[in-house]
Amino acid sequence: MEEKAVFVGIIRREDDPRKVEEYLEELRFLAETAGVAGDRSFVQKVDKPDNATYIKSGKLQEIADYCEENCIQYVIFDDELTGMQQRNIEKIIKVSAVIDRTSLILEIFAQRAKTSYAKMQVELARYNYMLPRLAGMWTHLERQRGGMGTRGGMGETQIEIDRRIVKERITRLKEQLKKVDRQMATQRSNRGQMVRLSLVGYTNVGKSTLMNLLAKSDVFAENKLFATLDTTVRKVVIENVPFLLSDTVGFIRKLPTQLIEAFKSTLDEVREADILLHVVDVSHPDFEEQMATVEKTLQDIGAKNKPIYVIFNKIDAYTYQEYDEFSLVPKAKENQTLDELKNSWIAKEKTPCIFISAKQKLNIEKLRNDIYKMVAEIHAGRYPFNNFLW
Numbered sequence: 001m002e003e004k005a006v007f008v009g010i011i012r013r014e015d016d017p018r019k020v021e022e023y024l025e026e027l028r029f030l031a032e033t034a035g036v037a038g039d040r041s042f043v044q045k046v047d048k049p050d051n052a053t054y055i056k057s058g059k060l061q062e063i064a065d066y067c068e069e070n071c072i073q074y075v076i077f078d079d080e081l082t083g084m085q086q087r088n089i090e091k092i093i094k095v096s097a098v099i100d101r102t103s104l105i106l107e108i109f110a111q112r113a114k115t116s117y118a119k120m121q122v123e124l125a126r127y128n129y130m131l132p133r134l135a136g137m138w139t140h141l142e143r144q145r146g147g148m149g150t151r152g153g154m155g156e157t158q159i160e161i162d163r164r165i166v167k168e169r170i171t172r173l174k175e176q177l178k179k180v181d182r183q184m185a186t187q188r189s190n191r192g193q194m195v196r197l198s199l200v201g202y203t204n205v206g207k208s209t210l211m212n213l214l215a216k217s218d219v220f221a222e223n224k225l226f227a228t229l230d231t232t233v234r235k236v237v238i239e240n241v242p243f244l245l246s247d248t249v250g251f252i253r254k255l256p257t258q259l260i261e262a263f264k265s266t267l268d269e270v271r272e273a274d275i276l277l278h279v280v281d282v283s284h285p286d287f288e289e290q291m292a293t294v295e296k297t298l299q300d301i302g303a304k305n306k307p308i309y310v311i312f313n314k315i316d317a318y319t320y321q322e323y324d325e326f327s328l329v330p331k332a333k334e335n336q337t338l339d340e341l342k343n344s345w346i347a348k349e350k351t352p353c354i355f356i357s358a359k360q361k362l363n364i365e366k367l368r369n370d371i372y373k374m375v376a377e378i379h380a381g382r383y384p385f386n387n388f389l390w
Contacts, residue, residue, distance in 0.1 A: 001071075002037050003035070003036050003037065003073045003074065003096075004036065004037050004038075004039045004070070004071070004072050004073055004074070005031045005036045005037070005038060005039060005072065005073065005074035005075070005076050006039050006040055006041065006042060006063065006066065006067065006072050006074075006075055006076070007024045007027045007028060007031070007038065007040075007041040007042070007076050007077075007078065008041070008042050008043075008054075008055065008063065008075060008076070008077045008078065009023060009024050009027075009041065009042075009043050009077070009078040009079075010043065010044050010045070010046050010049060010054070010055060010078075010079070011043055011044070011045045011046070012045075012046065012047065012048065013047060017043075019286075020043060020078075021041070021043070022285070022286060023078055023253070024041040024043070024078060026252075026253070027076060027078050027101060027104070028041075030101070030104050030105065030108065031074070031076060031104065033108050034104060034107050034108050034111065035111075036073070036074055039070065039072060040066075042059065042062070042063050042066075044056060044059045049079065049085075050085075051084075051085075052084065052085065052088050053085060053088045053089055053092070054077060054079070054081060054085045054089065057092075060089065060092050060093065061092065063075060063093055064092050064093040064094065067093055067094070067095050068094065072095055073095055073096040073097070074095060074096060074097050074098075074099065075089070075093050075095055075097075075098045075099075076099055076100070076101070076104055077098075077099070077100045077101065078100075078101050079100060079101060079254075080100045080101060080102045080254075080256075081098075081100040083132060083133035086098055086100070086133070101254055102129060102254075102256040102258070103129065105252070105255070105256055105259065106122065106125055106126050106129060106256060106258070106259070109122045109125070109259065110122050110123075110126065117177075117180050120173055120176055120177055120180075121177065121259075121262040121263055122259075122262070123173060124170060124173040124174065124177065124258075124262045125256065125258040125259045125261070125262040125263075126258075127166050127169055127170050127173070128170065128258040128261070128262070129256065129258050130166060131163065131166050131167070131170070134159055134162050134163050134166065177262075184268070185268070193382050193383075194235075194242065194243060194244050195241075195242075195243040195244070195274050195275075195375045195378045195379055195382070196243065196244045196245075196246065196269070196272060196273045196274050196275075197243055197244070197245050197246070197273060197274065197275045197276075197277055197371070197375070198245075198246045198247075198248065198269050198270045198273035198275075198276055198277065199211060199245070199246065199247045199248070199277050199279055200248065200251070200270055200276050200277070200278055200279070200294060200298065201250060201251070201278055201279035201280060201281075201290075201294055202250055202251055202252065202280070202281065202290040202291075202293060202294055203249075203250030203251065203252045204250065204281070205250065205279045205280060205281040205284075205290075205313055205314075206279060206281065206313045206314060206358050206359070207247050207250065207279045208247055209358045209359060210277075210279060210311070210313065210358040211232065211234070211245065211247040213358050213361070213364060214236055214245060214367075214368070214371075215234035215235075215236050215245055231246055231247070231248045231249075231267075231269050232246065232247045233245070233246045233269065234246075238368050238371060238372040238375070239372055239376075241372055241375050241376045241379055243375045243379075246269040246270075246273070248267060248269055248270055249263060249267075251293055251294050251297040252293070253289075253290075253293050255293075255297060260297070260300055260301065267301050267303075270298070270301065270303045270306075271301060271302055271303045273303075273306060274306075274307070274378055275306070275307045275308070275309060275374055275375075275378075276298070276303065276306045276307070276308045276309070277308075277309050277311055277371075278291070278294060278308050278309070278310045278311065279311045279313050280310060280311065280312050280313060281313060281314050282312040282313065282314055282315060282318055282338075282341070282355065283314040283315070283317035283318045283319065284314075285334065287312075291310075307374075308351055309351070309352050309353070309354075309370070309371075309374065310351050310352070310353035310354075311353070311354055311356060311367065312345075312353060312354065312355045312356070313356055313357065313358055314357060314358075314359070315338060315355050315356060315357045315362060315363075316357040316359060316360045316362065317357075318338050318341075320334060320335060320336055320337055320338070321334050321335050322335070338355070342355055352370070354366060354367055354370060
């Protein structure tokens with residue numbers, strides 16, 4: 001039987017209800033990537049999340065009744081839950097698991113990790129997420145608490161033992177990752193002074209497809225979130241100019257801080273790149289918000305000030321709503337044709353950009369030519385006597 005999940009979000013006073021629905025739709029896509037079918041969403045308007053149960057008791061009971069009637073296995077919240085909130089919710093909603101967005105993303109990363117390095121990074125992130133929540137994993141020992149001359153009894157002792165085990169595991173993982181990091185740093189230094197470009201962007205915008213197109217490689221790519229976890233580096237030659245092109249893990253809204261921390265060394269390819277190729281899914285209705293998320297993440301990892309070339313991908317999938325010229329409602333972003341979007345974006349932004357379709361191979365030759373010019377300019381400055389490049 002297919003496992004099913006329902007999704008829970010809140011609308012604060014300052015929130016746009018449409019945005020919240022889109023966020024829950026992204027949460028559904030995350031669940032499907034993890035192998036769980038989405039069923040329906042529940043939303044509640046609140047001033048702030050309830051400290052004890054995140055949402056109010058009435059809505060919580062409504063969700064519990066629905067899950068029981070429809071054989072739902074998972075309840076997934078769009079925000080990160082505290083350990084106390086999760087335990088209180090589980091007392092009311094009887095399902096296989098109550099999880100939050102962070103836990104779901106960590107599960108996807110665990111499923112997608114292929115190399116030992118990526119597996120260690122994900123394991124480190126999961127342990128860091130788990131550490132402050134350990135108390136909830138030992139509630140079955142609460143009735144053993146108490147006893148003459150003890151401080152809390154057996155249950156608390158077991159929690160402390162488990163906390164120590166997790167901390168020791170975190171320490172070992174950090175030491176192992178440091179060794180691998182040193183090896184990877186040596187590999188990067190051995191590449192000499194070759195010009196480096198790195199593909200960055202929101203998850204599922206087509207970075208791996210573009211990587212395959214430019215590098216003529218076979219990087220795994222599919223229409224799912226986080227298809228790529230391990231950094232892939234390929235040598236590319238356009239005309240007579242060689243450079244290194246890397247593809248890294250995609251970013252996402254509310255990317256868990258534990259993952260950013262664990263994957264910082266993987267993202268060294270981004271930090272050390274000469275140029276960042278920011279790939280954007282222009283067909284997504286909220287592509288500008290996704291761009292802002294990527295820019296925020298780049299800032300978090302110390303790569304915000306790199307030269308950026310924006311690649312608006314998936315123009316073949318771009319759609320817009322016809323605008324009634326007699327309408328009293330102002331023309332909105334969704335009423336713009338692709339040409340209008342191109343002109344407005346190019347006019348208002350100083351960042352160089354291009355509009356392409358990697359899937360349909362549209363405008364790829366211009367992309368190659370633009371990359372050639374950027375790389376050749378850096379190459380000429382780095383190797384001034386190699387005039388043959390010109």
